[in-house]
Amino acid sequence: MSKDFISYGRQSIDEEDIQTVIETLRSPFLTQGPKIQEFEQAIANYVGAQYAVAFCNGTAALHAACYAAGIGEGDEVITSPITFAASANCVRYMGGTVVFADIDAHTYNIDPVEIRKKITPNTKAIIPVDFTGQPAEMDTIMEIAHAHNLVVIEDGAHSLGAEYKGEKVGTQADMTMFSFHPVKPITTAEGGIIVTNNEDYYRKLQLFRSHGIEQTKYSAEQGDWYYEMTDLGYNYRMTDLQAALGLSQMTKIDTFIQHRREIAAFYNEAFQNMDGIVVPYQLQETNSGWHLYMIQLEKGSRKQIFEQMRALNIGVHVHYIPVYWHPYYRQLGYDRGLCPIAEKWYENALTLPIHPTMKTEDLAIIVSNIKELVKEFN
Template sequence: MKRESYLPYGRQWIDDKDIQAVVEVLKGDYLTTGPNINQFEQAVADYVEAKYAVAFSNGTAALHGACFAAGIGDGDEVITTPMTFAASANCVLYQGGAPVFADIDEHTYNIDPIEIEKKITEKTKAIIPVDFTGQPVHLDSILEIAKKHNLIVIEDAAHALGATYKGRKVGSISDMTMFSFHPVKHITTGEGGIITTNNREYYEKLLQFRSHGITRDPDIMIRNEGPWYYEMQFLGYNYRMTDLQAALGISQLSKIDRFVELRKKYVSMYNDAFKDLHAIQIPYQVKDGSSSWHLYIIRLKREKLLVSRKQIFEALLNENIGVNVHYIPVHLQPYYQKLGYQRGICPNAEKLYEEIITLPLFPAMTEDDVQDVIKAVTKVIRLYSK
């Protein structure tokens, strides 16, 4: 039986405490940069067990800041995965660098460390691995490669707040780590992002970069003309988060463990229901970490289906199940094609893209919602499989 109302693939969960936190800021003295910013940054740093955190207006801005702090500039190459949102590569272009795409592991869907090693040249400056769907990348191998070649690791953990790698929180391991607070992520600030790091130098650069390159710190100013004085020391951007966003973030973060546990519960329900459907493949389970499950992706076995992925996708939409596809490989986008990136450079990612569908997964779902997804997927796959 078709679900009555449309179920999106992702959605925020805002409660009365979140609303009250924002209302209190609206009644206070600060709407833009205020005390909640520092509180939110400290709360995130404490949660992921990192020394420092710098909040930004969005995750893309945070990645841009990390690339600046890493010293990426004209002619530098940065290795990343094509199986990600465009921001993971665009941030390199913003600094005048060149993204280099390394193919994914066909089991984990994360960037393959072996492929990273193949792409390193004299121009390589950094690696931006992405914890795709919330599954941590193989950080030991990537950090070993980075150390060997004197590279900086900027981990794009937009999907992975609450994930762990070998008992350590994602966010405390790489040189810099980015988390996103878009409404479909684990917690939301509306729009927002953050960089966590254990490096004091990166921390100070990030703070200044997000605010026009301006400082009021007398210890680093070239001169000091008085208490009103400030200096713009390099070209930065207005990438500041607002106090409104930070207040929402503080409230949301207090619920992160509950949110992640619900995601894991719903994933378990999906896995149990789909494991015997012979025409689909359920997600790989990482063996050296714990996913925080931002996305749940099924992979279609095309040889066992009577119809195309598009027809499966449309059939699920017709059941009022809000499916999606994550992602179109970045190097296949028209802009990147114009830059000279060619189809065929990452065959595993390209093949995966043609076979995946993202199912709804978010904490505000109910178990009945999950069962509706299971019924729809089972119905459609059985109808169109051999």
């Protein structure tokens, strides 16, 4: 048994991060100040995007992206069922209809073949999810989108720092969202961002996060105090405190990602040829950020192993329940059996701890107990 609880994910905060936030607390700005633009620019530069707009959380960022894409009543948006509910909920916020396309049995990401099957005259957009930090097949998805005049909003909540065909995730889609929740690659406590190379989307994102209010050409005539609300927006703004923490975290992101990759390699080697366990497959020409490390248990032993590992103070988890299994979506008419590959995968999936603060002894404890339990229950 582990002496201390080993969580599946957690933030890595050091004294430099703390001092950066303290300095901002002592500055004139707590909410809307210079750190936000600095943080946006840092993210944009890191991924190679032209624009970035920060939000109070990743869900708000996805909501804003759907607004910028013009999604509304009667529009259909295709996404994966194996994701956090926000990837679908953002469509519902705008009055759109969520269409779930099944996953690829190897990558666990949305399958482009299934996307093609789901396209109708009402399809407006695609929201591929970079599940666990592995990029979706963006070249094929973008080809499909261009052929049907669709907007692609990449849910990269897991994939900041991941690479697709030699480039950082963040410029392949029309808009890409990254999350800064504490278990993500870097944290701002809560926070999210949209990166894009489209200036029109950029302006709409800025408008949407700030009540739909903007300074106008009439400001000089009316006075510097003058502004107008031109659309119905939200207060989805990030604070300077969050942005300051994010800026400090960005100086360490490559170290964080490298540590995650080392942990994944350790797990892969430990479980590679073990009966009863399937290790994650990595798509060629991608380099995952390894936000999550998930195995499949082949013998239907997930519940027993989950409970035994938790009893040993090891915080295994399961990501995710298929979105359309949730009561809200069932009430909308979604039935089980809609995405059979995703459902079969979910029944056997188990998330193992992976985060930058893990030690070698933590990994040894996890591996030895998983091996023992798999043998016991198989």
